[in-house]
Amino acid sequence: QFPVALGVSASGEPLEMLQEFPNYVAEANPAIAAIGVTSLLIMFLWPLVGARVKFLKPIPAPMVVLLVAIPMGMGFDLLHEHSYHLQNHEYQLGEQYLVRMPDRPFGMFDDITFPNFHALQEFKAWKWVMMFFIIGSLESLLSAKAIDLLDPWKRKTNLDRDMVAVGVGNLVAASVGGLPMISEIVRSKANIDNGARTRFADMWHGIFLLLCVALFPTVLHRIPLAALAAMLVYTGYRLAHPSEFVHVYRIGREQLAIFVTTLVAVLATDLLIGIAIGIALKMIIHVVNGVPLKALFKPYIEVEEIDDKTCRIVASESAVFSNWIPLRRQIEQIGLVQHRNLIVDVSNANLVDHTTIEKLEEMQRDFEQEGLKLEIVGLDTLVPLSDSSHAARRRGLASVRRITIVADSSLEEWLEQELVGRGATGFTAEACVGAGRRDIATGQITKHPQVRIEVIVLPQVAESILAFLNSEVKPQHRVTVCVETVQVVRVGEFEPDNGDSGH
Incomplete structure (x- = not known):
């Protein structure tokens, strides 16, 4: 959309066009570029203005863009073909830089074209039919899933209904000469950004577009394409922030x-x-990461009866995106259809990927809505590939830190409280006696009652504990601290709860 915003004609693959970007800037039509750049600045700056001036916040940035861009287009007289000179260069202006619209109300009905079914006798017609079907279907599904991830309420699209809607819409549109359509992520993202909450936003979007095109085509014709391109550039930036x-x-x-x-x-x-x-x-x-080829597409699961209201599903080998659908169907059948609580045990899996962890969390919300419980167990036996709660997990030993503290026995209770407060999930403490360098300097060994406290914690918790010991304990008390890296089988046992890190 950058070339359109600059008033330059361009075509080619995205990376090829990216390489040509300096040429687009050099060849930009100054008048059209002024509209595009101004519109882009408004899209970026208007949210900041709305945050400072409250009564302006309800006014959407695209509306402000149109209120500015249309007068600019009228000022440049884009309705009429003409040229102008700037720094010894001649530039053309005209209606090609405006949205193409009928020249009178209801003029869109002049473009109705009925299908010629004789074209289906040719092989290339079926080639294009299948291409539009495959691309339109897949892109609609991908857009719908992307919007599900962006939805503030984390709802799920009914993909079957979405596909039927796209198919019916394309059939009706094609019967009157229209182009195929798909579910569009850019417009859906714009709806979300402007407070849309339900599918009625899409419906009213379409109705208003239809009414505007039918009743006010000459007004819409005054909208510069550069302004629309700037809006799409901004939306694309938001999607790839x-x-x-x-x-x-x-x-x-x-x-x-x-x-x-x-x-x-x-x-x-x-x-x-x-x-x-x-x-x-x-x-x-x-x-x-250890997934057998046989388990890439087929989940290896066992169903165990616990009682009349609860079942357990044990997943072996792997629980990954490519075998998620059969696993999900099994969970839905046993849990949601049979209305039973469910325990999903992944402790025997070689790998549970990020996608499956997120999907399981989504299904937990579905179970809660039905008054059921879905419990995920076994993740604590696997090693996370990062510190994120949604990180993929694989079988293996996890590296953690063992911190050993030797201090005066009077500090025992305080140290234990601080260690737990900073994320330790447990500790071992034992009384002992000992002597430090000062106690043996005179040649006579003087022993003191001391306590030895040991904790095993995750690396990030260890950093917090060491920072506490260095800043608050060692400057005022005589303590000895040792840190070792050790490996454990069940790393989940050392992951602090959300309420454990209170400092």
Whole structure:
């Protein structure tokens, strides 16, 4: 959309266009670029203005863009073909820089075209039918899943209904000469940003567009394309904000590798190929992390009866994105359909990936809505690949820290409280006697009653405890502190609860 915002004609693959960006800037039409840049600045700065001036906050930034861009277009007389000179360059202006619309109310009905079914006798027609079907379906599903992740209320789209709606809509549109459509993430993101909460936002969006095109086409025709391009650039920036990269990295470095690879592949090829490359990389990473090839697509699960109201599902080998659907169906069938509480045990899995952990948490909310309980057990026996609660987990020994403190016995209770308050999930304390350097300096050994306290904690908790010991204990008391790296089988036993880190 940058070339459109600058008034430059461009075509090609995204990466090719990115390489040509300096040329787009050099060849920009100054008048159109002024509209595009002004619109882009409004999109970025208006939220800051709304935060400072409360009565302006309800006015959406796109509305302000139109209120500014349309008069600018009228000032540049874009309704009429003409040229102007600037620094010895001649630039053209005209209606090609405005939204194309009918020249009278209800003029859109002039463009109705009925289908010619004789075209279906040709093979290439079916080729395009299948291409539109596959691309439209997949892109609609991908957009719907992306919006589910952005939804502040974490609701789930009914994908079957979405596909039927897209199919019916395309059938009706094609019967009157319209173009195929898909579920669009950019418009959905714009709805979310402006406070939309239900599907009625989409419905009213479509109704208002239809009414405006039918009743006020000459007014819409005055909207500069550069202004619309600036809105899309801003929305795209929000979707690929740098904070998204940081968030993905915190979940796991392998997630960032998949994210960046998919992004570059989409830009270099197209959406479908890019997604396929990202999926292939994720599968390779899963195999490297110990997932058997036989368990990539088939979950190995056992169902155990606990009582009349509760069942246990034991997942072996792996619980990953590529075998999630069969696992989910089993969970839904036993839990939601049969209305039973469910325990999902993943302690025997070689790998539980980030996607499955998130999906299981979503299903816990579904069970709660039905008055049921879904309990996930066994994650504490697996090693997380990062500090995030949503990080992928694999079988293996986890590295933790063992901190040993030897101090005067009078400090025992205070130290124990501080250690637990800073995230230790337990401790071992035993009385002892000892002598330090000062106690043996005179040649006579003077023993003192002391206490030896040992804790095993996660690395980040160890840093907090050591900072406390260095700043508050050692300057005032004689203590000895030792830190070792040890490996444990069940790392989850040393993960502090949310309420444990009170300092």
